[in-house]
Amino acid sequence: MKTRDRILAKSLELFNEQGERLVSTNHIAAALKMSPGNLYYHFPNKDAIIFELFERYTGQMAQTLVLPEDRQITQADKINLFEKLLSSLWQYRFLHRDMTHLISDNDEMRDSYRLFARGMMINVRHVYQLLIESGLIEATEDEIGALLVNIWIVATSWVNFLSTTGFFNFSEPMTEDMLRQCIYQVICLEAPYLRGEARDGLEALKASYGAALRPF
Numbered sequence: 001m002k003t004r005d006r007i008l009a010k011s012l013e014l015f016n017e018q019g020e021r022l023v024s025t026n027h028i029a030a031a032l033k034m035s036p037g038n039l040y041y042h043f044p045n046k047d048a049i050i051f052e053l054f055e056r057y058t059g060q061m062a063q064t065l066v067l068p069e070d071r072q073i074t075q076a077d078k079i080n081l082f083e084k085l086l087s088s089l090w091q092y093r094f095l096h097r098d099m100t101h102l103i104s105d106n107d108e109m110r111d112s113y114r115l116f117a118r119g120m121m122i123n124v125r126h127v128y129q130l131l132i133e134s135g136l137i138e139a140t141e142d143e144i145g146a147l148l149v150n151i152w153i154v155a156t157s158w159v160n161f162l163s164t165t166g167f168f169n170f171s172e173p174m175t176e177d178m179l180r181q182c183i184y185q186v187i188c189l190e191a192p193y194l195r196g197e198a199r200d201g202l203e204a205l206k207a208s209y210g211a212a213l214r215p216f
Helices: 003-018 025-031 036-042 046-064 075-091 093-104 107-133 141-165 176-193 196-200 202-207
Strands: none
Touching (some): 003 036, 003 046, 003 093, 025 036, 046 075, 075 093, 075 196, 093 107
16 A cells, blocks of 8 residues: 555544544544654645545445436335445544634635535435435425435534434444445435335334434
8 A cells, every 4th residue: 555545544544533633634544553754744634634634534425325327226226325324424434523723724625525525415305306216205496405404414524413313322433334324314214205115114224223312
């Protein structure tokens, strides 16, 4: 593995485990057993590392939302989409946990994130159009618009929601099972609009990702 890729891989690991704010370039260099000067040869500062990880994440998310255009979408396609989304969210989980902080003093990051958000909304709307054409979803344009906003809020705020409330028996370190509950919430948001095999398989699909929040 090239040195640049080693730096990115170790940074991602440390950011996910400890949170971006607690990890410095010195910590990254020490974890890689390299001098800070060697790290700075490849990246001038921590912001540059974060931005490149962000670009990798956005590229991966864009590929995740590619669905077949030459046939109708099936429930199996949708489940595969959920799994790929979950994998990306887990792999880059530090980004959404720390995003407000990351964009607060970084104009390039803020502009790039907003562009990413708009692009994702367009792409996910297209996914739902394919689902409507396949008979798996029945909803108006306004209903899809509201659904997209609610899904975005849940998906991007889930880690913060767990860490601040402690709901769903959350404790550090976060596990992938805790993140799977996020997909459960997305499925619940979709539930009123599901039709056909998507509706028939609703309860089984929900059970594979989590459960409802129990009374206190």
